[in-house]
Amino acid sequence: MTAAxxxxxxxxxxxxxxxxxxxxxxxxxxxxxxxxxxxxxxxCAIVGPTxxxxxxxxxxxxxLERPTAGTVTVSGKPVDGITKGASFVFQADALMxxxxxxxxxxxxxxxxGMPHAESRARAMEWLQTxxxxxxxxxxxxxxxxxxxxxxxxxxxxxxxxxILLMDEPFSALDVQTRAIMSNELLNLWERQRPSVMFxxxxxxxxxxxxxxxxxxxxxPGTVKAVFDIDLPRPRGAVQDIRFEKRFLELYQQIWGxxxxxxxxxxxxxxxxxxxxxxxx
Amino acid sequence: MTAEIxxxxxxxxxxxxxxxxxxxQALAAQAHARVLxxxxxxxxxxxGIAAFILGGWQxxxxxxxxxxxxxxxxxxxxxxxxxxGLNGTAxxxxxxxxxxxxxxxxxxxxxGVSSGIVLGVLLGEIPYLAEVIxxxxxxxxxxxxxVLGSIFVMWLGLGLPSKVVLAAVLVFFVVFFNAFQGVRSxxxxxxxxxxxxxxxxxxxxxxxxxxxxxTWIIASLHVALGFSIIGAIVGEFLGSQRGLGLVIATAQNxxxxxxxxxAMLVIGALALSAEALMAMVERRLLAWQPPSNxxxxxxxx
Ligand SMILES: Nc1ncnc2c1ncn2[C@@H]1O[C@H](COP(=O)(O)OP(=O)(O)OP(=O)(O)O)[C@@H](O)[C@H]1O
Ligand SMILES: [Mg+2]
Numbered sequence: 001m002t003a004a005x006x007x008x009x010x011x012x013x014x015x016x017x018x019x020x021x022x023x024x025x026x027x028x029x030x031x032x033x034x035x036x037x038x039x040x041x042x043x044c045a046i047v048g049p050t051x052x053x054x055x056x057x058x059x060x061x062x063x064l065e066r067p068t069a070g071t072v073t074v075s076g077k078p079v080d081g082i083t084k085g086a087s088f089v090f091q092a093d094a095l096m097x098x099x100x101x102x103x104x105x106x107x108x109x110x111x112x113g114m115p116h117a118e119s120r121a122r123a124m125e126w127l128q129t130x131x132x133x134x135x136x137x138x139x140x141x142x143x144x145x146x147x148x149x150x151x152x153x154x155x156x157x158x159x160x161x162x163i164l165l166m167d168e169p170f171s172a173l174d175v176q177t178r179a180i181m182s183n184e185l186l187n188l189w190e191r192q193r194p195s196v197m198f199x200x201x202x203x204x205x206x207x208x209x210x211x212x213x214x215x216x217x218x219x220p221g222t223v224k225a226v227f228d229i230d231l232p233r234p235r236g237a238v239q240d241i242r243f244e245k246r247f248l249e250l251y252q253q254i255w256g257x258x259x260x261x262x263x264x265x266x267x268x269x270x271x272x273x274x275x276x277x278x279x280x
Numbered sequence: 281m282t283a284e285i286x287x288x289x290x291x292x293x294x295x296x297x298x299x300x301x302x303x304x305q306a307l308a309a310q311a312h313a314r315v316l317x318x319x320x321x322x323x324x325x326x327x328g329i330a331a332f333i334l335g336g337w338q339x340x341x342x343x344x345x346x347x348x349x350x351x352x353x354x355x356x357x358x359x360x361x362x363x364x365g366l367n368g369t370a371x372x373x374x375x376x377x378x379x380x381x382x383x384x385x386x387x388x389x390x391x392g393v394s395s396g397i398v399l400g401v402l403l404g405e406i407p408y409l410a411e412v413i414x415x416x417x418x419x420x421x422x423x424x425x426x427v428l429g430s431i432f433v434m435w436l437g438l439g440l441p442s443k444v445v446l447a448a449v450l451v452f453f454v455v456f457f458n459a460f461q462g463v464r465s466x467x468x469x470x471x472x473x474x475x476x477x478x479x480x481x482x483x484x485x486x487x488x489x490x491x492x493x494x495t496w497i498i499a500s501l502h503v504a505l506g507f508s509i510i511g512a513i514v515g516e517f518l519g520s521q522r523g524l525g526l527v528i529a530t531a532q533n534x535x536x537x538x539x540x541x542x543a544m545l546v547i548g549a550l551a552l553s554a555e556a557l558m559a560m561v562e563r564r565l566l567a568w569q570p571p572s573n574x575x576x577x578x579x580x581x
Contacts, residue, residue, distance in 0.1 A: 062472075063476075064475070087477070088472070088473060090472075092469055094469045094472070096470060108477040111474070111480070112478045155477070159477060
């Protein structure tokens with residue numbers, strides 16, 4: 001259960017811009033000139049106001065989309081096609097509702113041509129790791145939200161990714177479950193040590209988990225500031241460390257940077273609504 | 281066609297007045313009894329309506345209020361069916377006619393469903409194909425397809441192939457449009473996830489696209505089943521040497537109202553049993569869905 005040997009991990013985005021063609025035929029810049037690098041084995045959290053291009057950045061790293069300008073490099077290789085050695089945990093469940101839990105977890109090995117029995121055995125191990133032994137034959141809709149997230153994690157980690165992309169993975173969970181899941185994520189990350197890009201709106205979660213927090217500006221997003229989180233590891237639960245002095249300092253600093261962007265994004269959205277109201 | 285009116289779901293929950301001191305078991309038994317009583321009442325009502333209509337029809341026919349020459353009578357229908365069962369028709373045993381129609385409908389169903397799924401998935405997956413072929417499919421779909429039956433009979437003769445093709449064409453369009461729509465509405469997240477996990481294009485189709493479109497496809501199968509039977513019978517009507525369509529056509533030409541109704545009754549019974557079979561298959565295929573979704577039975581005929 002170590003990171004895939006053939007790909008050391010690490011993500012580099014250099015001067016990356018992504019534009020989309022909107023349904024009305026216009027062009028919309030989602031991110032502009034992003035420079036960001038995540039070292040092998042580093043846990044990087046990404047925060048920013050809504051619509052600033054965080055998800056877009058992850059899809060570029062995953063190779064699901066191509067940048068309009070700039071280069072995306074993962075494990076030292078430029079990304080063309082789906083990134084090798086990457087796993088993605090989506091905000092919404094991306095489990096196949098027609099497959100029982102065990103088959104959902106076994107998808108990765110199965111797609112890569114591992115024999116059926118072997119991939120199921122691997123999936124069983126992973127279900128045990130995330131504490132879902134006994135649920136292997138349940139369908140996703142028969143699980144709670146937290147359990148489904150565990151299945152998603154197991155399905156992502158069974159491929160031993162060298163980079164793990166997570167897009168607000170725990171945002172749909174209640175606070176307690178989220179705390180538990182964050183802890184488990186750290187434990188799992190320690191075992192495999194993939195590079196992580198973790199998008200979140202929760203600053204405490206970002207500081208509690210990451211080595212480094214990247215603040216993105218209001219859209220079109222670019223990197224506003226990068227904060228190194230020098231809290232010692234292993235950290236334990238966010239609940240336990242969030243009142244420590246250093247944690248609070250970091251929180252103040254990062255919130256200071258983030259706040260302006262959030263306010264600006266909010267003002268813009270309010271403007272847009274007002275304009276629409278006027279023209280209507 | 282005999283489309284059964286959806287039976288109202290029996291009340292699941294009994295009113296929750298709790299008589300003081302009553303045990304849970306007594307309450308459950310009470311609720312159970314109430315549900316049973318409700319079911320019995322519904323059944324009684326349904327039988328009542330059938331008895332009223334059939335009885336009225338029979339009495340009307342006997343007293344001359346309804347002209348039995350044009351409208352037949354329930355007893356007459358039973359006698360006609362009995363006669364067919366025992367002595368057969370002018371072109372072989374009655375069972376053979378049923379079998380011939382079933383065979384045509386079944387083959388047409390299989391051909392139509394498989395081609396509909398294959399083409400629907402192909403066009404749904406490859407936008408270029410959809411853009412090129414799409415308009416042609418719309419044109420053919422706009423043709424009055426029953427009339428195609430005449431052409432098929434001309435081309436393929438009076439035997440089985442012309443009916444199979446007509447049934448298949450009717451089935452094809454229903455299944456095709458649903459399969460296409462199903463493929464188009466696949467959750468993009470699921471596809472992205474599968475691709476990142478290492479799935480090839482074919483694996484995505486097999487493990488994500490098709491299962492996800494299955495809900496849509498299965499919904500179309502009910503209608504398709506009815507269409508396959510209609511296709512077979514209309515085909516026989518237009519020209520054949522065997523089959524229930526021919527039985528009806530012959531009965532019509534000899535002003536045998538009882539014969540027409542009798543054959544209709546048999547076709548209705550066939551359609552209903554096929555429908556029941558379909559519901560079973562559907563339940564198997566969609567076992568992964570939360571039960572509330574598979575409960576409702578869409579009536580297709
Ligand atoms: N496929 C697309 N076509 C057109 N525009 C897109 C597309 N994907 C994203 N966008 C636009 O790019 C911008 C950034 O989107 P993105 O989803 O990356 O934001 P985000 O930072 O993840 O927001 P949130 O925090 O709300 O998830 C948005 O304004 C969005 O409308
Ligand atoms: Mg997002």
